[in-house]
Amino acid sequence: MNFLYIRFCFDMAVYRGLSDDELTDLLKTGDKGAYTEIFNRYNSLLYIHAYKKFQNREEARDVVQEVFTMIWQRRETLNSISNLGGFLYSCVHNSILNYISRENIKAKYIDSLQSFIDTAPELTDGLIREKQLRAIIEKEIASLPLKMRIVFEMSRNEKLSHREIAEKLNISEETVKRQVKNALKILRTRLGLFLYLIFYFFYR
Incomplete structure (x- = not known):
């Protein structure tokens, strides 16, 4: 040695x-x-x-x-x-x-979503009320495969970096990145574009 x-x-x-x-x-x-x-x-x-x-x-x-x-x-x-x-x-x-370009695009999406919500009070009061949105989003997150959900929630809820998650779970940093990426793909498919964008920009 x-x-x-x-x-x-x-x-x-x-x-x-x-x-x-x-x-x-x-x-x-x-x-x-x-x-x-x-x-x-x-x-x-x-x-x-x-x-x-x-x-x-x-x-x-x-x-x-x-x-x-x-x-x-x-x-x-x-x-x-x-x-x-x-x-x-x-x-x-x-x-x-x-990166800056991507952030600017995100900002435009946020402005667009907020404008949509502000100009659609009936829809806001009905299908996309905050509690209902959270319930839908949390249900889909809970249905993710166990290991993927653990990694995703450590990233989303505990605000841990990929490196910190890898160290805590004794897995590679690349595995963490892949799990988070796959989780976002699954949520995008299950939630649909509109709900996914609301989740991505407001509840992450």
């Missing part, structure tokens, strides 16, 4: 001595050590950059993680990178813009 640890430390020390261009070339071949070194070299810097834009730790972490996930998934096609640091900063910047 000690030998393996020493060997691991030695290997990582070798990677630390490589240039960005050398690491990029190794990354294209699927070298996980090169990927780990790129992550260690740029993760903190990219997080600081994202945090300055968001002023929110979890959103900044999510954006940076998306970028590192993307470069690993697309490693074989990264042929035009001449400046690794500049490329990563550009990816983070674009992810931030995409």
